[in-house]
Amino acid sequence: MSESPLPETPPPSGATGAAARIDAAATALTTAARTRTPCPPVREYLGATDVDAAYAVQRRLTDARVRAGARRAGAKIGLTARTVQQQFGVFQPDFGLLFDDMLYAHTEPLPLDRFLQPRAEGEIAFVLGRDLDLPGASVADVLCATEFVLPAIEIVDSRVAGWDLALTDTVADNASSGAVVLGTTPHELAGRDLARTGMCLSRDGEPVSFGAGHACLGSPVVAVAWLAREMVRRGLPLRAGDVVMSGALGPMVPVTGPCRYRLELDGMGEVEAVIEDAREGEA
Numbered sequence: 393m394s395e396s397p398l399p400e401t402p403p404p405s406g407a408t409g410a411a412a413r414i415d416a417a418a419t420a421l422t423t424a425a426r427t428r429t430p431c432p433p434v435r436e437y438l439g440a441t442d443v444d445a446a447y448a449v450q451r452r453l454t455d456a457r458v459r460a461g462a463r464r465a466g467a468k469i470g471l472t473a474r475t476v477q478q479q480f481g482v483f484q485p486d487f488g489l490l491f492d493d494m495l496y497a498h499t500e501p502l503p504l505d506r507f508l509q510p511r512a513e514g515e516i517a518f519v520l521g522r523d524l525d526l527p528g529a530s531v532a533d534v535l536c537a538t539e540f541v542l543p544a545i546e547i548v549d550s551r552v553a554g555w556d557l558a559l560t561d562t563v564a565d566n567a568s569s570g571a572v573v574l575g576t577t578p579h580e581l582a583g584r585d586l587a588r589t590g591m592c593l594s595r596d597g598e599p600v601s602f603g604a605g606h607a608c609l610g611s612p613v614v615a616v617a618w619l620a621r622e623m624v625r626r627g628l629p630l631r632a633g634d635v636v637m638s639g640a641l642g643p644m645v646p647v648t649g650p651c652r653y654r655l656e657l658d659g660m661g662e663v664e665a666v667i668e669d670a671r672e673g674e675a
């Protein structure tokens with residue numbers, strides 16, 4: 393079934409018009425995911441700057457996912473690294489939710505066909521031991537609430553055709569979330585300077601992305617503090633047990649087929665994402 397084309401002009405303004413825009417954007421993204429056919433940018437409905445409307449779309453889609461049986465497992469901050477911001481021309485962070493079916497372990501196969509337009513990036517995942525629900529959460533609060541950190545690879549994905557994104561496009565699309573691969577050896581934060589933690593992301597043994605913790609708003613801890621405050625403001629506070637993806641440490645790279653991505657973090661070991669063709673897993 394082909395999706396309906398976008399209107400040449402947006403729906404009328406006012407309360408009814410705002411609801412219609414949110415409905416249209418949510419329908420476009422849902423249809424893209426269901427049919428595995430990326431849709432045109434939803435900023436055609438929402439505009440490029442109405443972030444509140446975009447988060448309303450995101451909330452509608454994530455609530456539907458919970459009703460379908462998914463369990464919220466954490467959150468992610470996106471658009472933290474300057475290199476990633478420059479890739480899309482979007483210069484402020486956003487966030488999305490993580491669900492249990494998005495989390496994979498080191499070397500656990502990921503089926504390529506669960507994604508539409510995947511890209512990979514190296515990150516540091518925080519796992520919380522306490523709620524992080526203060527409206528003015530500071531870096532000290534983040535340090536106190538964090539149980540441990542892990543090396544992680546995020547496979548970001550977009551339901552928007554060609555990754556043609558403004559801020560509202562990626563916010564509405566749950567911050568372009570796809571899947572997360574977590575390392576299996578926890579590391580304490582005490583005495584660790586994450587801003588100086590370097591990373592190398594390799595594809596099939598060839599280095600493809602380099603970076604360091606200072607790319608995440610100065611430090612991944614700063615990025616998580618921003619995320620905590622923003623999620624409280626939007627009624628979705630971080631809770632004990634949440635996995636929190638703190639943002640890319642370097643440029644994201646396209647996933648063009650079955651392959652292995654290996655992330656090496658200074659002093660924190662490594663994690664490997666194994667992307668497989670679905671037919672390989674059945675063999």
